Structure formats: structure tokens, C-alpha cells
Amino acid sequence: MSDQKITVQRTVDASAKDLFEVLTNPKRHTELDGSGFVRSDERSNRIQGVGDVFTMNMEGEHMGGEYQTDNHVTAYAENTMVGWQTAPAGTDPKGWEWLWELDAQGPDSTLVSLTYDWSKVTDKELLQQVSFPLVSKGQLEDSLGNLAAAVSS
Numbered sequence: 001m002s003d004q005k006i007t008v009q010r011t012v013d014a015s016a017k018d019l020f021e022v023l024t025n026p027k028r029h030t031e032l033d034g035s036g037f038v039r040s041d042e043r044s045n046r047i048q049g050v051g052d053v054f055t056m057n058m059e060g061e062h063m064g065g066e067y068q069t070d071n072h073v074t075a076y077a078e079n080t081m082v083g084w085q086t087a088p089a090g091t092d093p094k095g096w097e098w099l100w101e102l103d104a105q106g107p108d109s110t111l112v113s114l115t116y117d118w119s120k121v122t123d124k125e126l127l128q129q130v131s132f133p134l135v136s137k138g139q140l141e142d143s144l145g146n147l148a149a150a151v152s153s
Contacts (some may be wrong), residue, residue, distance in 0.1 A: 005115060
């Protein structure tokens with residue numbers, strides 16, 4: 001773990017394709033969230049490539065209660081990787097990013113890496129409002145466990 005990035009890994013008994021199907025469906029992100037902030041998607045379509053934007057309904061004291069985020073897809077490689085930068089709805093990304101990487105270990109086993117990177121956050125007002133990391137290593141590990149459970153359901 002660097003000072004501005006946390007990466008967690010777990011081997012999941014599922015194909016990279018099945019995991020990718022869950023990760024690219026914003027409607028399923030509530031099931032994955034280990035932080036407790038994600039409430040629901042806001043009529044979002046499946047992620048299909050870099051440049052897509054999906055909106056999530058969120059809740060957290062750090063933002064004064066309920067809020068929405070626009071998530072700008074920054075990484076996409078079918079069955080291998082998907083990532084996005086998050087921003088308060090209607091604004092440009094502020095520099096923190098989520099990256100899921102899938103490394104197939106066989107037909108039904110995948111090493112999953114989840115990286116939470118806030119190294120590019122430079123907005124002084126945001127840095128005063130939000131104390132990074134907002135999501136802990138344990139919560140990221142919970143997200144990996146949630147993904148494993150979601151893909152088997």
C-alpha cells in the first residue's frame with residue numbers, strides 16, 4: 001500500500017468472464033460495495049467501454065447524507081479490467097479511481113485485484129471536505145468477498 005493507493009487481491013472460484021459480467025453491470029454494484037456508501041444505480045446501462053458514464057445513488061456523512069456520483073469509465077478490457085473515476089454528479093472527476101483487474105488462473109478461477117487510488121486528487125476544497133482514504137483496506141477486502149458471493153448467486 002502506498003500513501004495514496006490501496007490494492008487488495010483475492011482468488012475467486014469463478015471465470016473472469018462471469019466476474020466481468022457482474023462488474024460491468026452498475027445495477028449489481030450495491031451487492032459489491034464493502035463501504036456501505038452505494039445505495040443504487042440511477043438507471044445506468046451496462047459499462048461497454050472507456051468514456052461511458054454511470055450514475056450511482058450514494059449516502060455518507062462525508063457528503064452530508066444522500067448524494068449522487070457520476071463514474072467516468074477510464075479502463076476497459078473485456079474479461080480483464082474495468083475502472084472508473086468518481087465525481088459528484090454533474091462535475092468532472094476529481095482524481096480518485098477504482099480499478100478492478102481480472103487474471104484468469106484457469107477456466108473457473110480468477111485472481112481479482114481491486115485498487116483504490118486517490119493520488120491524483122488535487123482539489124483543495126475536496127481535500128478539506130473528504131479525508132482520504134475514505135474507504136479502508138478492510139472495506140475493499142469486503143468488496144472482493146461480496147464479488148465472490150455475487151457471482152455465485
